[in-house]
Amino acid sequence: MALLQIAEPGRAAAPHQHRLAAGIDLGTTNSLVATVQSAAARVLVDAVGETLLPSVVRYLASGEVQAGRDAQIHQADDPANTIVSVKRFMGRRLADLPNADTLPYRFIDHPGMVSLETAAGERSPVEVSAEILRTLRVRAEASLGGELAGVVITVPAYFDDAQRQATKDAARLSGLTVLRLMNEPTAAAVAYGLDRAAEGTFAVYDLGGGTFDISVLRLSKGVFEVLATGGDSALGGDDFDQAIAQWLCEAHGVASLASLAPHEQRSLLMAARAAKEALSQSETVGVAMTLADGTVWQRTLSRAAFAALCQPLIDRTIAATRRALRDAKLRTTDIAGVVLVGGSTRMPLAREAVREFFGRDPLADIDPDQVVALGAAKQADVLVGNGNGEGWLLLDVCPLSLGLETMGGLVEKIIARNSTLPVARAQEFTTFKDGQTAMSIHVVQGEREAVSGCRSLARFELRGIPPAVAGAARIRVTFQIDADGLLAVTAREQTTGIQAQVEVKPSYGLTDAQVADMLKEAIETSLDDMQLRTLREAQVDARRLLDATGAALASDAALLSAEELATVRQATFRVADALETGAPLEPLKMAAADLSRATEEFAARRMNASIRNALAGRELDSLA
Ligand code: ADP
Ligand code: MG
Numbered sequence: 001m002a003l004l005q006i007a008e009p010g011r012a013a014a015p016h017q018h019r020l021a022a023g024i025d026l027g028t029t030n031s032l033v034a035t036v037q038s039a040a041a042r043v044l045v046d047a048v049g050e051t052l053l054p055s056v057v058r059y060l061a062s063g064e065v066q067a068g069r070d071a072q073i074h075q076a077d078d079p080a081n082t083i084v085s086v087k088r089f090m091g092r093r094l095a096d097l098p099n100a101d102t103l104p105y106r107f108i109d110h111p112g113m114v115s116l117e118t119a120a121g122e123r124s125p126v127e128v129s130a131e132i133l134r135t136l137r138v139r140a141e142a143s144l145g146g147e148l149a150g151v152v153i154t155v156p157a158y159f160d161d162a163q164r165q166a167t168k169d170a171a172r173l174s175g176l177t178v179l180r181l182m183n184e185p186t187a188a189a190v191a192y193g194l195d196r197a198a199e200g201t202f203a204v205y206d207l208g209g210g211t212f213d214i215s216v217l218r219l220s221k222g223v224f225e226v227l228a229t230g231g232d233s234a235l236g237g238d239d240f241d242q243a244i245a246q247w248l249c250e251a252h253g254v255a256s257l258a259s260l261a262p263h264e265q266r267s268l269l270m271a272a273r274a275a276k277e278a279l280s281q282s283e284t285v286g287v288a289m290t291l292a293d294g295t296v297w298q299r300t301l302s303r304a305a306f307a308a309l310c311q312p313l314i315d316r317t318i319a320a321t322r323r324a325l326r327d328a329k330l331r332t333t334d335i336a337g338v339v340l341v342g343g344s345t346r347m348p349l350a351r352e353a354v355r356e357f358f359g360r361d362p363l364a365d366i367d368p369d370q371v372v373a374l375g376a377a378k379q380a381d382v383l384v385g386n387g388n389g390e391g392w393l394l395l396d397v398c399p400l401s402l403g404l405e406t407m408g409g410l411v412e413k414i415i416a417r418n419s420t421l422p423v424a425r426a427q428e429f430t431t432f433k434d435g436q437t438a439m440s441i442h443v444v445q446g447e448r449e450a451v452s453g454c455r456s457l458a459r460f461e462l463r464g465i466p467p468a469v470a471g472a473a474r475i476r477v478t479f480q481i482d483a484d485g486l487l488a489v490t491a492r493e494q495t496t497g498i499q500a501q502v503e504v505k506p507s508y509g510l511t512d513a514q515v516a517d518m519l520k521e522a523i524e525t526s527l528d529d530m531q532l533r534t535l536r537e538a539q540v541d542a543r544r545l546l547d548a549t550g551a552a553l554a555s556d557a558a559l560l561s562a563e564e565l566a567t568v569r570q571a572t573f574r575v576a577d578a579l580e581t582g583a584p585l586e587p588l589k590m591a592a593a594d595l596s597r598a599t600e601e602f603a604a605r606r607m608n609a610s611i612r613n614a615l616a617g618r619e620l621d622s623l624a
Helices: 125-144 161-173 184-191 237-251 262-279 303-327 348-358 371-386 512-524 526-559 562-580 585-598 600-623
Strands: 021-026 030-037 040-043 056-059 065-067 082-084 106-108 115-118 121-123 150-155 178-183 199-207 212-220 223-232 284-290 296-302 337-341 402-406 410-415 423-429 438-445 455-463 475-481 487-493 499-504
Touching: 021 125, 021 184, 021 371, 030 125, 030 371, 040 371, 056 125, 065 125, 115 125, 125 161, 150 161, 150 184, 150 371, 161 178, 178 184, 178 371, 184 199, 184 212, 184 223, 184 337, 184 371, 199 303, 199 348, 212 303, 223 303, 237 262, 237 284, 237 296, 237 303, 262 284, 262 303, 296 303, 303 348, 337 348, 337 371, 402 475, 410 423, 410 475, 410 526, 438 487, 438 499, 455 487, 455 499, 526 562, 526 585, 526 600, 562 585, 562 600, 585 600
Parallel strands: 021 150, 150 178, 199 337
Antiparallel strands: 021 030, 030 040, 056 065, 056 082, 106 115, 115 121, 199 212, 212 223, 284 296, 402 410, 402 438, 423 475, 438 455, 475 487, 487 499
């Protein structure tokens, strides 16, 4: 009979508590925060009812920091201290920024990440992003009336580990607890509830302010796998603003936008952006701009004229989309749904192009500005434990197998590709040589059987293994990957408990395309790989046999006649030779088999001799 539980007097069992959680879209141009309330996700507004927080931070000499709209209005008059699009600098070095010299900032190059010299001193992109996140945290806590237990922050699917780590650091700096980073396209798919579908392949078309991202996701058994990502990191709404500004210049006999003064360029671009956004609702719009000398430029722009100006930009997004599908080996008919993300997908021009390319209406009912934050909010709500008992949890998968280098340059896979995260696996290894007291552990990623065909992730050493004969020590190696894809490898000697460990980032610097290439190569060469593995294993065995014979000869050669000794020596040479010259499998195996036969009798005699010695020892002992 089950025992009934009784609460202590005065301490009633706490009712299920709703914990505050939020999803944050930390965008290049705009950022948002959303939360789930009464089972529905909604975006939180600031004191004046705005949802979008422009991702702009301004540093003043007084030490004051402005974020959002307060900072954005100074973009034209204080460009050097007003940081826009800081997301582009996250986890990047100066050499990674192709157009750094065209930007108004004073960059300082550092080995890990650039930083910027501002009126308030040097600031890293992590600190700048932390200001944006802090503003959103304050907004959320004010509107929810309590401290956030945790947040999910979205990042582009192609973000590498340095960029992801920088994002997490920014969150920590802003006082937020990160439950999980989530890929932006996955968040958008979740907002539409696509994760509730059984299976399917979806495309997410994200045209933001400065970037275009296309992602192809496959959902199966509750796991979203990123099949392909593509896009153009220098194509976004800003380019449409540029096109309008350039058009207005030409209409007034000015050859290029660049010939205007910097602040004139900025105000013209702002006017162009306002016009572009208005054109998504109306058929025509007026664009006006006052130059420094008081001259006023004014023109009317029609949708048709705008389309003519910008069709080439839209065409580039479609070309990138086509490439991404090709990478994933899919046709448009394989796509079960297309999700529109990003403010620029409000442009009828963009929607039309997507509809035409995919031959279906894209999903666009959810505000494209908000969709990523809403999906992140749903995930955060589940992760923080508010799930309504369904245990729904979105999982990521590990894109490539992870393993260890073993003797002969072979890979022993510990975690298989496509394992869902988080995951932990352990396996026991042993020493190769007698008296071995240290072990070098080499962590690799990839599908190939040989270490040389995989990517090296980390190396570390386990020292202090008690000396014993080869094969006696038990070293347990554990691979553990957390939900963000961070891998920790621990090696522990079982009798003494000594251990060593290393943390690595398995996806570091690997693009999805590289992952796909590595997989393709592994599949194409799997037969070669199997043969290679057999050969390497034979080589390891042969070397072990050579070592053992060498050691036996060194101590007990006296047990052999001169003739027998010569036979063993010869067989030894043949094996050593086969190893040195890299002989193929068959000759190597034959040489090793000969050696093993030649030493059979020798081994038996050594065994007898050692038993005799042991008995002799026993007799001596008992005599004493
Ligand atoms: P990001 O993901 O880069 O932060 P957003 O998704 O917030 O960017 O998109 C910002 C871009 O969307 C800007 O270029 C902005 O001009 C554009 N945008 C916003 N609303 C509209 C609209 N109604 N019509 C056209 N473009 C728009
Ligand atoms: Mg975005």
